[in-house]
Structures are given as structure tokens and as C-alpha cells.
Amino acid sequence: MARDNIQFNVRYNFGFNNVFNEELRDDIEGIPQTNELLYDYNYIENDFSISNFSILFSYNREFYIHKKKK
Amino acid sequence: MKLLYTQILTTFFILLSIQLTIAQDDCTVKLIEAEKLYEDGKIEKVPDLIDNCIESGFNKENKISALRLLTLVYLYEDNVDKAGETLLQLLKVSPEYKIDRNLDPIEFIRLYSMYSTESVFSLGIVGGANITTPRLISTYSATDYDKAESKYTSNGLGFSIGLKGTYHFNNEIDIIFEPKFSQYSFLITENTSNLSQFSGNYKKSYIDFPLIGSYYFYDYRGASFYVDLGFSYGMLISSKLNNPLHEFPEVENPDKKGSYINSKAFSKDYLLTGIIGVGTK
Numbered sequence: 001m002a003r004d005n006i007q008f009n010v011r012y013n014f015g016f017n018n019v020f021n022e023e024l025r026d027d028i029e030g031i032p033q034t035n036e037l038l039y040d041y042n043y044i045e046n047d048f049s050i051s052n053f054s055i056l057f058s059y060n061r062e063f064y065i066h067k068k069k070k
Numbered sequence: 071m072k073l074l075y076t077q078i079l080t081t082f083f084i085l086l087s088i089q090l091t092i093a094q095d096d097c098t099v100k101l102i103e104a105e106k107l108y109e110d111g112k113i114e115k116v117p118d119l120i121d122n123c124i125e126s127g128f129n130k131e132n133k134i135s136a137l138r139l140l141t142l143v144y145l146y147e148d149n150v151d152k153a154g155e156t157l158l159q160l161l162k163v164s165p166e167y168k169i170d171r172n173l174d175p176i177e178f179i180r181l182y183s184m185y186s187t188e189s190v191f192s193l194g195i196v197g198g199a200n201i202t203t204p205r206l207i208s209t210y211s212a213t214d215y216d217k218a219e220s221k222y223t224s225n226g227l228g229f230s231i232g233l234k235g236t237y238h239f240n241n242e243i244d245i246i247f248e249p250k251f252s253q254y255s256f257l258i259t260e261n262t263s264n265l266s267q268f269s270g271n272y273k274k275s276y277i278d279f280p281l282i283g284s285y286y287f288y289d290y291r292g293a294s295f296y297v298d299l300g301f302s303y304g305m306l307i308s309s310k311l312n313n314p315l316h317e318f319p320e321v322e323n324p325d326k327k328g329s330y331i332n333s334k335a336f337s338k339d340y341l342l343t344g345i346i347g348v349g350t351k
Contacts, residue, residue, distance in 0.1 A: 007194075007351040011298060014344045015343050037314070046210050047208040050205075052228070060193065068154065
């Protein structure tokens with residue numbers, strides 16, 4: 001393995017959780033931001049999750065610990 | 071005066087570089103002589119000839135050749151301990167040094183195999199682009215749920231940048247920890263009545279802490295291919311709903327436009343994801 005190397009990755013990240021804080025669902029009007037969305041934009045945020053595809057490059061340096069095997 | 075100092079310094083460095091070149095040339099000649107002695111079987115003369123040059127006088131390539139030669143000499147002198155020490159010296163100079171099974175003597179190959187010579191871990195930097203694919207779980211429309219037609223769609227590229235630490239568990243499995251800053255971008259549209267629509271562009275930033283296992287399954291022309299499997303915990307840094315817009319496309323009601331709404335106040339402060347992927351290096 002070369003001391004320095006470049007890696008290329010393609011990944012899919014599957015989102016498990018709801019990113020809206022559902023604990024606030026019953027108090028939509030009590031939070032300024034959700035209140036603004038409701039009364040200025042007639043919008044209530046939904047429950048949703050986020051996943052993503054990513055393309056990543058990495059530059060890596062390898063480290064060795066040379067010693068006699070036991 | 072300044073000119074005089076400059077001239078003295080320049081002359082000094084020229085002389086130093088000439089001296090170094092002469093010393094290196096001298097050591098190169100000694101290495102060639104040592105290799106000839108080794109081939110002629112006069113191995114006892116080799117260490118004295120090149121020992122001093124190993125300290126200083128060789129370039130990296132010649133130093134590696136000299137240390138390999140010395141290791142072989144000590145092996146043939148049956149001085150395995152000294153051969154091992156010299157091999158370790160060689161690996162210090164060239165940590166990624168690999169034996170040539172077709173050219174190297176079997177004694178050298180055997181000694182090399184007695185030492186850990188593979189990389190233990192790697193550190194690096196990582197960066198890239200992402201496309202967010204949001205998924206609606208439940209609709210909570212201010213009007214009729216059935217007519218809301220809430221849509222969450224990707225909107226351009228986000229990015230990630232961070233650090234990468236890899237522990238080489240064995241030749242086939244790596245354990246990767248890759249903390250990075252990631253920004254995700256996506257669009258929401260929803261009907262808020264028969265005549266009106268809401269839209270906005272989300273930008274969410276997290277510090278992601280993925281832990282990934284990589285399994286190497288194929289090598290081709292020096293490139294290794296692997297599959298990734300893991301999970302990630304993302305810590306929410308910021309969340310903005312940019313350009314919120316409530317519009318009435320078919321009637322003359324005035325639109326309501328905004329700059330942004332800080333959506334962190336109603337967002338979960340974490341993001342859990344499962345990871346699958348492929349890669350090469």
C-alpha cells in the first residue's frame with residue numbers, strides 16, 4: 001500500500017429519523033418560527049426524513065508500526 | 071556590506087552543495103563496490119564499506135539498497151538479530167517497502183515475513199458533494215391533508231468536508247471514523263388551499279460522525295475495491311428554510327415572500343442514518 005493514497009467513495013445514507021421535532025407538534029402556535037409559518041404562510045411543517053447520495057474523495061497517509069511478530 | 075554578506079552566504083551554500091554532491095557520489099561508488107563484493111562472496115568487507123554512508127551520504131533510494139544489502143550480509147553471516155535490526159532500519163526509511171518474491175533471496179523473504187510490515191492505520195482529509203433525497207413521513211397540512219400534495223425534492227448539490235481515520239483491522243476489513251461537516255439542500259412545496267401554494271428551500275448543516283466497516287473484495291491493476299456498511303450520528307448545527315413563499319398562482323392575492331426562517335427551533339437536533347456504499351483506492 002502506498003504511503004499516500006486517494007480514495008473514491010459513492011455512498012447512500014438512509015435517514016432513519018423524523019427531522020421535525022414531533023414533540024413540538026401540539027404547541028405549533030407557541031413557537032415563534034412555526035407560528036410565523038402558520039399565520040404568514042399558512043404552512044405547518046410535516047414529518048419527514050432526509051437521506052442522501054454522496055460522492056467523496058479522501059487523501060490519506062498510511063502509518064506503520066514495524067515490529068517483530070510474536 | 072549587505073552585498074558582501076549575500077556573496078559570502080551564496081558561496082557557502084554553493085560549496086556546501088558541491089561537498090554534499092561529492093559525498094553522495096563517493097557513497098554511490100561505495101555501494102556499487104559493496105554490491106560487487108557481495109556478488110563475489112566477500113561479504114565480510116561490505117559493512118565497513120557502507121556503514122558510514124548509511125548515516126549520511128546516501129539518497130533515499132541508495133539508502134534502501136544499502137540497508138537491504140546489509141540485511142542480506144548479516145543473514146548470510148547467520149547474525150539474525152543484526153539482520154532484523156537492519157531490516158527495521160530499512161522499514162523506517164521506507165515504511166511501505168515490499169519484498170519482490172521473484173528477486174529477493176528466500177532468507178530475506180523469510181526474515182521480512184517475521185515482521186509486521188502492513189500499515190496499521192491511516193489519517194486523511196475527506197470532501198465531496200451530496201444530493202439530498204428527502205422523504206415525507208406524514209402530512210400535517212393547515213388545510214386538507216389529501217389535497218396538500220406535499221413534495222420534498224432534492225435541490226442542487228450539498229457538500230461535505232472533514233477528517234478520516236481508518237484502522238486496518240486486517241487485509242480485508244477496515245474500520246473508518248469520518249467526522250465531517252455536511253450541508254444538505256432540498257426543496258419543499260405544498261398546496262395550502264385550492265388556490266395557493268407554499269414553497270421553501272431547506273439548508274440543513276450537521277456535523278456527521280459516521281462509523282463504517284469496509285470489506286475489500288477485489289483487486290485490479292493496483293486498485294482495491296470495497297463495499298461500505300455503517301451508520302452515522304449527525305449533530306444539527308443549523309437549519310434554515312430559505313425564501314419561504316406563499317403564492318396564489320391563479321388569483322390576484324398578494325404573495326407572501328420572506329428571506330428565511332430559522333427552522334432549527336423546530337428541528338430534531340440529530341440525524342441518524344444507515345450507510346451503504348462502494349469505493350476504491
